[in-house]
Amino acid sequence: MVVFVSLVGCGAHSTRAFLGDAAAPAPSRIPVDDAELLRVQARARYIVEAERAAIRATDVLMESKDVDLSPSRMQMHLTLPHGGAWYGLFGRVDDAGKFIPAYALKAPHEEPEWMELIPLNTLPIDFSPMARAVRTAKTITVETFGRTSVNPVVLVDASGDITVYTLQGTRDPKRFFYGGDFRFRFAPDGKTLREQVKLHPSVIAVDVAPITEDASRMDAHLHQTFKGPLETELALLMLYPELTSLAVGHVDTAVTYVLFPDGGISVVTEDNPASRRDLLPDGTFASPPAAPKPPEAEAPEARAR
Known part of the structure; x- marks a missing residue:
């Protein structure tokens, strides 16, 4: 199997020390905690479900007869769960801030792709x-x-606050975009912006066309701000499994997080691969490998020979 590694920039330049550079601080070898990895995985799965529901809602609407797609009625769309179902909504927000739906679709929460008008x-x-x-x-x-x-x-949490992730869209099945993403948190009224986090500083086009039949591919990039992986990165890999894997690190750490299309995350520390930590797709951590047994003492009679 041939493995292709594509180094993808994240607006960052590595500041790790060269050998012999005594003035540079040693990179941290402390990974993010397990709770953060679990949060990233859970949010990524939610993003994937929401994206699939949104894609299906759009497809069903476009395939329907007698649909009025005039811009005056269809200025935006949103997809989110409520009361055990997914809702795909198309419409506009008027000058008073009220959402005027033009079309609505619904699917069971367990099957977000079963959308119907x-x-x-x-x-x-x-x-x-x-x-x-x-x-x-x-x-x-x-x-x-x-x-x-x-x-x-869109995600509405238990407090009523509204989280909105924005991802870069594409209509090209052979290309998608890393980065260009935000995480916003609004008050329950949807007006007060409480938090705005730019997850990546730029947009990175990635070709997802297969390289060769027997080849695998890993993309990699470094963060400047975030110590660990981001939910949007894992979600995009799950949506585009052709990439095979994505390695994410930070410019000032010696820890690499390898993300996989099934939602798994491996944590690898440089110079100490035995400390690898694996978050499995089911949300559990793999048991660490057993420590090697010490060599057995040689019997006295064997030593006398």
């Missing part, structure tokens, strides 16, 4: 707060990175 009067709640949050998040993302194709992922 539903009457607007059957929507369980007013989705205006979420739509307002999405509109603001998309506007900031487009202004920051200059690409108008942006996919929002």
